[in-house]
Amino acid sequence: MGIATDIILLVLTSFFCGLLMQRLRQPLILGYILAGVILGPHTGGLTISDAHDIELLAEIGVGLLLFALGLEFSHKDLKPVKWIALIGTPLQIGLTLALGMGIGQMLGWDLKTSIWFGALISLSSTMVILKTLMNQGWLGTLSSKVMIGMLIVQDLAVVPMLIILPLMNDPAAGMAHLGQAAVKAALFLLCMFVLGIKLLPWLMRRIAKIGSRELFLLAIIAIGLGIGYATYLIGLSFAFGAFIAGMVLNESDYGHQALSDIIPLRDVFGLLFFASVGMLLDPGFMVDHFGSILLLVLLVSLGKSLIFAGVSWLFRYGNVVPVAVGLGLFQIGEFSFVLARIGVSSGSISHDFYNLVLTTAVLTMVLTPIISAQTARLYALKKRWFQKELLESINFPDKGFSRHVVIAGGGRVGMQIAAALHRLARPFVVIELDQRRIEQAKEAGHAVVYGDASHEIVLEAASMGDAALLVVTIPGIVEAQTIIAHAQRLNNRIEVVARLSDPDFFAIFSELNVTDLVYPELEAGLEMTRQALLALHIPVTEIQRQTETLRQEYFVSGMSQSKPYQTLSQFRSAEQQFDLQWLTIAAGSPLVARSIGESEIRKKTGVSVVGVLRDNQLEPNPGPQFRFQDQDLVAIIGSNEARAAFQTKFFTAERLIGEMAA
Secondary structure (H helix, E strand, C coil): CHHHHHHHHHHHHHHHHHHHHHHCCCCCCHHHHHHHHCCCCCCCCCCCCCCCHHHHHHHHHHHHHHHHHHHHHCCCHHHHHHHHHHHHHHHHCCCCCCHHHHHHHHCCHHHHHHHHHHHCCCCCCCCHHHHHHHHHHHHHHHHHHHHHHHHHHHHHHHHHHHHHHHHHHHHHHHHHHHHHHHHHHHHHHHHHHHHHHHHHHHHHHHHHHHHHHHHHHHHHHHHHHHHHHHHHHCCHHHHHHHHHHHHHHHHHCCHHHHHHHHHHHHHHHHHHHHHHHHCCCCCHHHCHHHHHHHHHHHHHHHHHHHHHHHHHHHCCCCCCCCHHHHHHHCCCCCCCHHHHHHHCCCCCCHHHHHHHHHHHHHHHHHHHHHHHHHHHHHEEEEEEEEEEEEEECCCCCCCCCCCEEECCCCCHHHHHHHHHHCCCCCCCCECCHHHHHHHHHCCCCCEECCCCCCCCCCCCCHHHHHCCEEEEECCHHHHHHHHHHHHHHHHHHHEEEEEECCCCHHHHHHCCCCCCEHHHHHHHHHHHHHHHHHHHCCCCHHHHHHHHHHHHHHHHHHCCCCHHHHHCCCCCCHHCCCCCCEEEECCCCCEEEEEHHCHHHHHHCCEEEEEEEECCCCCCCCCCEEEEEECCCCEECCCHHHHHHHHHHHCCCCCCEEEEEE
């Protein structure tokens, strides 16, 4: 089968190596590199038949990586730390370039190789540091924002490096080639931003109107790779063109959809790229040059840590920020592999030098979670050396929050809930990690915390200890489970409404004592059932009875009988059709031990008791002889005046425990 067999072997091996790295809490790309090493020509055993074909496919992976980077790029991501990102990062790259040249000269390398080494080590790993920050719970802190801002600018710096570094092969004509490349790049950018900004959105609108998902995806790939190929034909970098295409497309209304569609394809071809990187790594070379590699790891890690910490300090970031940034960004990044591959293919660097840098880069990536974790330990020393960083909170009232709603996840569902609470003037806080959604919530005037809700420090920033309700809109079961567990540890009285992504998770949510669950597929099915029955002219009351029966049967089949899901669902129909109000009878109420008839509720107040929930058992439409008990949950209907009279007659401010309005 030729190349098909090679791809199958790579995918299978990468899958198992990726699982291994996931268990070891390492980035998946290390698993892909390991798969390449295993199937490469230097390890014996099962070997890829034609590594060159995989390398050719990997070039598409490079283009898609840069294309997706362009689609993800937003100037809004840089706003909170714009000065250190836009000015400090070029300064850091320059200092690291000088560090690399110094190390190269110390080891006796020629000037061109030393410059290449400086450029390769100047980049840090976006994938590795994001994974590390997520695992350690530091996303949302000022330190993480500084790191992410600098990483974005570093990723952008890859583009000019791709153009400039290969021109060093011919020093005599280097300036002329560089000038020509600069002119070509300027003309290309002018054409893209003049014609592309108008043409590409128009083209995407026309394609979107056709309504074919496959054609839309094909159009995205054609734009990214086609424009990259056009830049290659005029003598510029293929990856440069793909990046600009993504950045231009990002400004259209279809940028988000394009990114979500291209990510799976990018990840597959990215797998091939990182596997092809691993194929060039020679374990025997690592053993033979272990001393040199260890020295490079030490010099690069220490030198880059000091540079990043110094730049942070220079831009007046105090507290723990310089330490966190220095210990977080010392590794060599994945885009260095892209540069190194181009260096090998253009004859700028040797295979031995490539192996040296590649092995050093992989080792620094592996060390990142271990080294970065030392910051967390220092940070946890109760302000002995550093004061605690505050997570970014937006639109918080000066007096703080109490008895508010915490919404974990500010996506479409979360923002709909926030909008409803905002109209009802109920206090709430949204926890969100996506910067664009943060901006949307900020513009809407919502209180928001920037961070990962699955970490306790973020929940503390949202005043979880004083909250009345937690709404988890995040579909992932692991994240939801972690969020609820942390929230209940901070507030054992918290009510929880969660999103159910799979019926298999019923038992997990039942053990967590979740107050209520919403299964989107079930709700969509019930709504479609309603619409279908309406079209058949079935009476509305019968439609409501049928759909509520379906909901009741579904939840009762999955949820523990210790929870009142079954009984509460029986009242949903009434809640949707009547202004139904729930009241809890507290100890000392005049209703305790008295019957409905003896209390003359209807005669004295004008309300009707339509149901009583006692020990999770529903008593619908209780008669005059029904006697109330302490902690009965009573459902009443009536006018506003009647309900007010009922509360005045039978409840005091101290006795009124709970109330829920439909």
